[in-house]
Amino acid sequence: MCIKSEIKEKLLRKDDKINTAVLRRDWFRESELHQKIIDITSFLPNKVPLKERIFCILNDITERPKCQICDDFAVFLPKHNAGYSKTCSKQSCRSFISSDKRLQTNITKYGRKVSPKTIQKASERVSSLNQKGRATLKEKYGVSNPGQMHNHNSKVKKTLMERYGVDNIHSMPSS
Ligand SMILES: [Zn+2]
Numbered sequence: 001m002c003i004k005s006e007i008k009e010k011l012l013r014k015d016d017k018i019n020t021a022v023l024r025r026d027w028f029r030e031s032e033l034h035q036k037i038i039d040i041t042s043f044l045p046n047k048v049p050l051k052e053r054i055f056c057i058l059n060d061i062t063e064r065p066k067c068q069i070c071d072d073f074a075v076f077l078p079k080h081n082a083g084y085s086k087t088c089s090k091q092s093c094r095s096f097i098s099s100d101k102r103l104q105t106n107i108t109k110y111g112r113k114v115s116p117k118t119i120q121k122a123s124e125r126v127s128s129l130n131q132k133g134r135a136t137l138k139e140k141y142g143v144s145n146p147g148q149m150h151n152h153n154s155k156v157k158k159t160l161m162e163r164y165g166v167d168n169i170h171s172m173p174s175s
Helices: 003-011 020-024 032-040 050-058 091-113 116-127 131-141 150-164
Strands: none
Touching (some): 003 020, 003 032, 003 050, 020 050, 032 050, 091 116, 091 131
16 A cells, blocks of 8 residues: 555545544554654654644655745644645745735735835835845846846736836836
8 A cells, every 4th residue: 555545544534634633642653654654754854743744745745845035944834734834934034925925915806906105015025035035036046136036027017017007116106
């Protein structure tokens, strides 16, 4: 039996959630399955919960996920099946991801109600990214500012063009 089916059969409940009571049982802790789970996920540090190891196995993750902004490791979220966060636990990395996401969400949700001030604010948040984040961007994408990334840039441009008929925040009419 493959390890995934073994996990599903022995450790998951009918709703696919991990049966945490089983994880605490002696028979399980001494079982071959327990050892296999640890061995297969030996890329994770010793202290991580078994839940995280099981998530990695079921999702074919073979190396410890990293933060998308810096080089630290991504946070494993305790919520069922949420998996890994996009970032590490640092506030600077978290706000970088969420400012971009919030900007996009507001545009979809509120359309014209997004004020130039809101866009300006989000842009300022993005530019307050810490030095380490910038170094990572430089290394990974050859840019020192997220605004220089092609994808980011064209998305923002497109939105500004649609809403305000200009392609950068500096040409926007003041409200
Ligand atoms: Zn980070």
